[in-house]
Structures are given as C-alpha cells and as structure tokens.
Amino acid sequence: MRFLHIFLLHNQQIFEQRTKSFVWFLGILLNPLIMLILWGAAFKSGTHQTTNWNFSYAASYYFLLIIAGSLLMPHTEEVVSKEDIQEGQLTKYVIRPFPYYWFKYFEEIPYRLLLGLYGLIIFIVALIFYQRLFIISQSWEIIVLSIVSSILAYHLTFNLKISLGLIAFWTTDIVALINLVEIIILVFAGFVMPLDLLPSNIANLIYMLPFPYMIYFPVIAFQGKLSLIQLMQLIVVQSGWVLTTTLLYIYIWNKGIKKFTSFGQ
Amino acid sequence: MNRYIRIFKRFFLLNLSQFLVYRANFVNSLVSDVVWGIFTIVSMLFITTRVSNIAGWSKNELLLLSSSFNMLLGIYFFFFSKTFWRFSETVHFGKLDTILLKPIDSQFFLSTQYSNVTKSIRVIGSIILNIYLLYIMHIQVTLMNVFGFILLILTGLVILYSISYIAASLLLWNSNLSNLMGLVWDFLAISRYPKEIFQELNTYVFLFLLPVSLTVSTPTKVLLQKTVTGESMTLILIAACLFIIARLFWQFALRFYTSANI
Numbered sequence: 001m002r003f004l005h006i007f008l009l010h011n012q013q014i015f016e017q018r019t020k021s022f023v024w025f026l027g028i029l030l031n032p033l034i035m036l037i038l039w040g041a042a043f044k045s046g047t048h049q050t051t052n053w054n055f056s057y058a059a060s061y062y063f064l065l066i067i068a069g070s071l072l073m074p075h076t077e078e079v080v081s082k083e084d085i086q087e088g089q090l091t092k093y094v095i096r097p098f099p100y101y102w103f104k105y106f107e108e109i110p111y112r113l114l115l116g117l118y119g120l121i122i123f124i125v126a127l128i129f130y131q132r133l134f135i136i137s138q139s140w141e142i143i144v145l146s147i148v149s150s151i152l153a154y155h156l157t158f159n160l161k162i163s164l165g166l167i168a169f170w171t172t173d174i175v176a177l178i179n180l181v182e183i184i185i186l187v188f189a190g191f192v193m194p195l196d197l198l199p200s201n202i203a204n205l206i207y208m209l210p211f212p213y214m215i216y217f218p219v220i221a222f223q224g225k226l227s228l229i230q231l232m233q234l235i236v237v238q239s240g241w242v243l244t245t246t247l248l249y250i251y252i253w254n255k256g257i258k259k260f261t262s263f264g265q
Numbered sequence: 266m267n268r269y270i271r272i273f274k275r276f277f278l279l280n281l282s283q284f285l286v287y288r289a290n291f292v293n294s295l296v297s298d299v300v301w302g303i304f305t306i307v308s309m310l311f312i313t314t315r316v317s318n319i320a321g322w323s324k325n326e327l328l329l330l331s332s333s334f335n336m337l338l339g340i341y342f343f344f345f346s347k348t349f350w351r352f353s354e355t356v357h358f359g360k361l362d363t364i365l366l367k368p369i370d371s372q373f374f375l376s377t378q379y380s381n382v383t384k385s386i387r388v389i390g391s392i393i394l395n396i397y398l399l400y401i402m403h404i405q406v407t408l409m410n411v412f413g414f415i416l417l418i419l420t421g422l423v424i425l426y427s428i429s430y431i432a433a434s435l436l437l438w439n440s441n442l443s444n445l446m447g448l449v450w451d452f453l454a455i456s457r458y459p460k461e462i463f464q465e466l467n468t469y470v471f472l473f474l475l476p477v478s479l480t481v482s483t484p485t486k487v488l489l490q491k492t493v494t495g496e497s498m499t500l501i502l503i504a505a506c507l508f509i510i511a512r513l514f515w516q517f518a519l520r521f522y523t524s525a526n527i
Contacts, residue, residue, distance in 0.1 A: 017441065019439065019441075019442060020441060020442055020443075020444060023442055023444050023445055023447075023448050024444055026448050027444070027447055027448045027451045030448075030451045030452060030455075031451065031454075034454075034455055034458065037458075037462055037463065037466065038312070038319065038458055038462055040462070040465065041319050041320045041459075041461065041462035041465065042312075042315075042316040042318075042319045042320075044320075044465070045316070045318045045319055045320060045321070053315075172289070173289060173290050173293045175293055175294070175297060176292075176293035176294065176296045176297040176300075179297040179300060179301065180296070180297070180300050183300055183301065183304045186304065186308075187304070187307065187308065187311070192308045192311055192312070193311060193312060193315070197311075197314070197315050198311060198314065199314060
C-alpha cells in the first residue's frame, strides 16, 4: 500500500511536467524513425530483401522499438549518481523505513507508463494508416509470453542502471562510464539495427551479454520471430539475468552505503 | 571587434585552465568523446555489413560521411555544447540577469563563455579517418577541395548553431525544459545520414529536414569531388537566413524574459 502511495505521488509529479516528458519521448521517437527512413532508402537502392528483413519487418521493428525504448528503458542512473549520491539527497531515502531500491523503482514507473503511452499512441496511429506494413504475432500465447518477457526486460534494465548509478559511491564523476554503457546498450540492445543482421560470430558474442535481453528480444518476440519454446527459453535466461543483476545491486549497495557520508548545517 | 576577440580569448583560456585543474574530469570527458566518436563510425559499419549502397552512397562514402559528421559535431560541441546545456539553468535561476546587465552583446556572451576542449579529440580523429578513407578510395583531393570542405563545414556549423540558438531562445518562455537541447542534438544528428534518403518523404517534411541534411552531405561531396554548386549555394543561403532568424528571434524572446532574482 505504501508503495502505491509513492507511485501515485510521483504520478502527480509526472503529469505536472507533461511537456518535459513529451520532449523526452520525442527524443526516443526520432532515432528509430530516422533508421526506418534509412532502411527504406537502402531497400530502394536494391539491397537484397529476405523474408527475415524487408521493409515490413523494418517498420514493425522500429515502431515496436519506439514503445520498448519508452517503456523499458529507465534512466535511473543519472538521478542516483548525481542527485542522490553526489548532492546528498540519498540521506532522505536512507532514514526512511523503506528500501531505497523500491523507492526508486516506484518513482520511475510513472515516467515509463506516460512515455509508453505516447509510444503506444504513435504505434496505433501508424498501425491504422499502414496496417499492411506491420508484422505482429497473432498468437495470444506469444503475446502473453512477450509481455512477461518485457516485464523481465524492464527489471533487468532497471537493476543494471541503478547499479551503475551506485558506482558514484566511489567516484565523483561517472559521466564517462554512463556514456560508455549507454553506447553499449544502443548497439547491443538493438537500437541501431536488429542483432540477427550482424555477422553471426558477433551476434553470438552479444547474445552472451545481458543487453539484447533488455530491448531486442522482447521486440522480436512481439513480432512473432520466436517460437513458444524459444520464448520460454528467453524467459528463463532473462530471469537468470534479473537474479544476477539483483545480486549485483545488493552487493554494490551494501559496499557503497558504508562509504556514503552526508553533512549539513 | 578587437574587444570581442579579446573577450573570446579570455573565455577560452579560463575554460582551458578549468579543464586542466580538474584532470580526472578532463580524462573522463576525453574518454566519453572518443567513445561517442567511435560509436558513430561503428554503427555505420554495422549498417553497411548488410547494405553496399544507400541512396547512391557506397560503404566507404557513408563512412566518410559519418567521419565528417564527427568532425562537424566535434567543432560544434567544442564551442557550444556547454553553453546550450546550461542554457536552461541560466534562464531558470536568473543568471541571465547579470549577463544582460553587462556592456556586451548577450548572444555573444552566452555563446562563447564556455568551451569544451576535449571535443577536439573528435575533430582530430575525424581528420585522420577522412585522410585514410580518401586514401583507400584513391581520391586525389586538391587544395580547392579541402578549402571548399572547410568552408562548407563552417557553414554547416552556422546552421547547427542557429537552430540550437532558436531552440534555446524558447527556454525564455519555459525554462523548465532542461531536456530540450538534448532533443535538438538528436535532431541535428540527422545530418550524419545522406540527404538523398529524405527526398522520398513528403515535400514539407523534406524541406523541414533540408537545412540539417545538407550540413554534412554537401561538404563530404566536395571531398568526393562531386558537383555540388547548387547545394553549396543553398547551404550558404540557408546558413545566412537561419543566423539572421536566430538573432532576431533571440531579441524578440528577450522581451518576454522576467528576472528570477529578488
């Protein structure tokens, strides 16, 4: 119940800053649209289209990416490192009888829901006008399992991002590290292009990392590119990564909070 | 004019000394810039594993375009990134008051007070990569090509600056939009793709994107020794118009500024 109140409070805050949230969404919208235009030009130039990669798949992929980028990609690390640790606002969380993790978790959810809503609206509008272009799975089992996969993907991303932000316990400036991780996510989570288009040796290496499970696999799951068995395997792997990143968070938090000092008048 | 040059030099030296004092931040920033620069090239490399040609641009030409984009962005971020990033804060916390009270043009002051020295690494890296790509493409670049490239890159810089300044001026109406410049930079990143890919779009959309799409495509075509007289003239004309619009819009926006100071 208490976490519901935290969620509702932050929900109010988000709706006060609707324009700011919309600007964030426009930033998420722009890159996939440009990539789609680029691929459209590439296909017109005579790039060999396969059953796995043609303009329909590209359109579905990038429009689903807009929703995924809005809904599943928190940016907790910036708030955690800068506002909470460096500016000392962590104190107000530490003295409260709630775990810091769940505070940040329920603070982030309203942002994701609002941006996800914008993404969904864009997707529905595109679906209405260009229905023939889109390739989405028609199987309800696949859709349900894809939703489960997306929830796990969100938790995985959140755990990684909050752990990244907590590195600020040990260093005054983690901007370079945040930028590096952001770029790794942009490439390895499939924001640039679907990972199955990469050379197979590179793609297989990337699949061993947690990043494809954040965005890429949930997106192709909704496209119906994974069978039921593959989806279940995906969920198992994602659960493993969620567990690993949770343990990572606990370890970093327990070590880092001992180093944290805050002072004031 | 001499006064403004002296002030600009003083700002630059102050920024440089600040960077050198905080060496860890300097190194962090440098690493960050190298990584972003590499990302631009690597993402284009990944795309070109699947396609050999996009809108008449071959793989190496697309890499040259990405490298030239890095160069332009490096110069832009060197001079203006910190300024525009802090614009929202400057307006929101009333710091603009002290700037407006100074006996100096406010746009000049705001545009030059910060510089980001580490961004030069992107420019240096791009120059090296451009030379390498031109070498493997067996293109004999003349002095005229180089001069034309530099001139058009600087023209592109004026366009990027003008668009950013127009967007920043909007903050005088809503200073809370601290993420607006991030959106503008995402928009300006369109310039890393060939202009031709936008020609298939709706005319109004294409015209809206034209200023940005020309900024890197046109100078890169000069290096590739393609005929671009029409595009170059268009680029220069757009740059001049946008600069004047940015100036006039800033003057107009200032009328609506109310101080936050007590």
